[in-house]
Structure formats: C-alpha cells, structure tokens
Amino acid sequence: MTGELEIIEQVIAQHQIIRMNLRGAQNFLADLDALFSVQKAQAGWAQSSVEKLQEQKQQLQDAFSRVKTGLDGHFAYEERVLPPLLGEALAKALILIHNEIRQQLDKTMAMVNRTGFNNPNQKETLAAKQRIQNETNSLTRMIEDHATTEERMLLMLKKAFQN
Numbered sequence: 001m002t003g004e005l006e007i008i009e010q011v012i013a014q015h016q017i018i019r020m021n022l023r024g025a026q027n028f029l030a031d032l033d034a035l036f037s038v039q040k041a042q043a044g045w046a047q048s049s050v051e052k053l054q055e056q057k058q059q060l061q062d063a064f065s066r067v068k069t070g071l072d073g074h075f076a077y078e079e080r081v082l083p084p085l086l087g088e089a090l091a092k093a094l095i096l097i098h099n100e101i102r103q104q105l106d107k108t109m110a111m112v113n114r115t116g117f118n119n120p121n122q123k124e125t126l127a128a129k130q131r132i133q134n135e136t137n138s139l140t141r142m143i144e145d146h147a148t149t150e151e152r153m154l155l156m157l158k159k160a161f162q163n
Contacts, residue, residue, distance in 0.1 A: 004085055004157070004161050005158060005161055005162070007081045007082070007085065008085075008154045008155075008157060008158045008161075010077075011074075011077070011078060011081075011082070011150070011154060012151055012154060014070075014074045014077070015074075015147045015150070015151060017070060017074075018067070018070050018071060018074060018143065018147065019144070019147070021063070021066045021067045021070050022067060022140050022143060022144075024063045024066065024067075025060060025063040025064055025067060025136060025140075026136065026140065027063075053125065053129075057112065057115070060112055060132070061109070061112055061113065064105070064108065064109045064112060065109075067105065068105055068109065071101065071102070071105065071143075075098045075101075075102070078094065078098070079091075079094070079095055079098065082094060085157055086153070086157075090153070094150070097146055100142070101139075101142055101143055101146060104138065104139050104142055105139055107135065108132075108135040108136060108138075108139045111131065111132060111135050112132055115128045115131070115132060116128075
C-alpha cells in the first residue's frame with residue numbers, strides 16, 4: 001500500500017506544479033490587460049505598443065510551452081501508474097479527458113501562435129487579445145476542473161489504502 005500512497009502524493013504534487021505554470025500564463029494575460037489600460041489612458045496607440053504586445057506574445061508562448069511540457073510528462077506518468085489504482089473504466093475515462101485537455105491546449109497555443117499583434121489598429125488588437133484570453137480561461141477551467149476531480153478520487157483512494 002505504501003507504493004500506492006506515494007503515487008497518489010506524487011500526482012497531487014504534480015498538479016500543484018501545473019497550476020503554477022497555468023498561473024504564469026494567466027499573469028502574462030494580466031500584463032496584456034495592463035498594457036491596454038495604460039494605452040487607453042494615454043493619447044494614442046503607438047508602434048511601441050505593438051512592440052510591447054509582440055514581447056508579451058512571446059512570453060505567453062513560452063508560458064504555454066512550459067504548461068504543455070508539464071502536462072505531457074504528467075499525463076504520461078498518470079497514464080502509466082494510475083490504471084492499476086483506478087480500474088479499467090476510470091483509467092479509460094482519464095485518458096479521454098487527458099486527450100480533450102491536450103486538444104484544447106493545442107487549440108489555444110495555435111491561436112496564440114497565429115495571432116499577430118503587429119496591427120496598429122487598437123480595436124483589432126484588443127479583439128485578438130480578448131479571443132486569446134477567452135481560450136486561455138477555457139483551458140484553465142478545463143485543467144482545474146480535471147485536477148480537482150482527480151484529486152477527490154485520489155484522496156478517496158488514499159483513505160481506502162490507509163485503512
């Protein structure tokens with residue numbers, strides 16, 4: 001039973017790291033919001049605004065790359081060690097949900113990658129930023145909901161293994 005408890009603790013610890021990486025991506029989106037607020041307060045939309053947005057886009061891409069790398073490793077680990085603990089049906093459901101999250105992450109990353117913040121039109125740039133923010137929020141909710149549900153199951157298993 002000690003091995004099972006260690007697996008459960010490891011999965012839950014990995015969830016915390018993934019949440020931290022997601023917060024990193026969300027922080028870059030908050031930086032984008034702050035940049036737009038500053039620009040609204042100033043007289044105009046300048047080339048420096050576009051350049052700053054390009055920098056923020058690169059930082060957001062880097063943050064999503066860290067999330068993807070973390071999720072890929074975490075999902076591979078879970079899909080290897082959890083099936084004996086969960087049973088066949090729950091393990092299959094787990095893999096299906098992981099695949100949905102992977103698809104949403106790929107969709108979000110593709111949107112960020114193809115979005116160009118080189119348009120000096122503030123209204124179009126703001127719309128692009130909002131689309132990215134919506135996709136990121138959807139991805140974050142999906143990952144957080146999954147992690148929370150999985151942790152509940154794991155804590156129930158932990159209780160069973162401890163007794």
